[in-house]
Amino acid sequence: MPNGRNKAGLQDVARLAGVGIATVDRVLNERGNVSPATARRVIEAARQLDLKRVLPRPYVRRIRIEALLAKPDPPFLLRLTRGFNTIAATLDRAVILQRTILADAEPAAVAARLRGSMADAVILYGEDHPDVAAAVDELAASGRPVVSMVTDLARARGRLAYVGIDNVKAGRTAGFLAARLSRRQGPVLVLTNSTGFRAHLDRIEGFRTGLAREAPEMPIAAVLESHDEDDRAARLVKKALADHPGVVALYNTGGAVAAVAAVLRRWRQPGELVYIGHELSPENAELLREGVLTIAIDQAFELQARRAVEILLHRLGCLDWPPAAAEVPFTLHTRENA
Structure with missing residues (x-):
């Protein structure tokens, strides 16, 4: 938190990002000689502290978002996949949306797959288990945000948001x-x-x-x-x-x-x-x-997929406008409107 002031300064950003103030200065003024991971961490810290200045956009490189699905049943999977495919077709070429289906849905296997992900951000459908939560928190601490979708991860303090119905x-x-x-x-x-x-x-x-x-x-x-x-x-x-x-x-x-x-x-x-x-x-x-x-x-799976992607892109600095609400309404169907 800012030190006794109403607004954040470079020292606050440096403290939150775990780097020196000189590194913060290089990143925010785009002087180079800083790794992408460190630049991402500095800009994320500045964004969290609501630093009152225009932040650079170091994400011209490709952004990879991975959707990890822990063994959903076939009809569910088909509709969820169609939702992600529809969203993927509308994304900028610099954004890659990768879908991974985990045949082994055991928490230890899901946690291992999370830790092995090379993506910049993750959308996860998985069990609310301590092992999974720990892996999510590790990704978040490394500057790679995680959004849970369809089912929440209440144990994961670091998860960015839950997208889905109540x-x-x-x-x-x-x-x-x-x-x-x-x-x-x-x-x-x-x-x-x-x-x-x-x-x-x-x-x-x-x-x-x-x-x-x-x-x-x-x-x-x-x-x-x-x-x-x-x-x-x-x-x-x-x-x-x-x-x-x-x-x-x-x-x-x-x-x-x-x-x-x-x-x-x-x-x-x-x-x-x-x-x-x-x-x-x-x-x-x-x-x-x-x-x-x-x-x-x-x-609405397509709507959930879109909102999850937008929330992650906003956190990564790729969207200037705030994403829509994470809660998605559900609908009721009988034989009269099936």
Whole structure:
């Protein structure tokens, strides 16, 4: 922080960047003889301290942004990839948007991949785990910002921003709809990918709150973790339906929607159970039209990708205007607007 003054000076910038004041002077006056990494650190420090002067733009070189996706399910991946591809086609030639899919989504593997990234900035879809958070914090400390997308990294103090929907609010909405649309009272099931992902944890928390507020007499009978594996999800739901007679609603916070739908077709007539899921994939749109899936809560992947990229480019000094808000609204779909 500035030393007792209302505005930052070169000494404050030097202290925050961990360099000498002469280096700060060379960078800000573009005298050269400073490595790109150091120049980036100095300009980032000046930007954080809101130094009242026009800052140089040392980013004429190519900027590489890497989107790391930790093993999302295929329909999710397809829509997310299309979003990134659309954004990549609109970027300046000096900006490279690279997409990396991590087959091994274990936190240690994700952390190792983060540490090995050669990108200037990273967009991450991954588990909120201490190992991942530590790697994110290391990248941030080295001047390479990280934005979490779709699911937040609450443990990572250094992450620049979270871009995506408010998952607690989405879960509360699902709870409200389950209570209002159910034709009778009874137990409710929750199916999730893994509570290691902050998005799913937040959705469950929100759902529990919304359901308790609207229908306290409708308890959550079980929370099932499927890791978005079709066979596992179908087996868990089939057993839960047998163990908890009279289930009136099912909230699926993740994937394997079609596998669950196959179980529900055999269990009851479509429409007898309120089934709420996420994402308006072509597969889920068909399930909505069929009447098996009652509501799909959708998030705009292309908009998320654009905002994540803009936030990073602004931090790197490539955009003069402030980026749009990081929170992206979600939309609700039934068979009437699928």
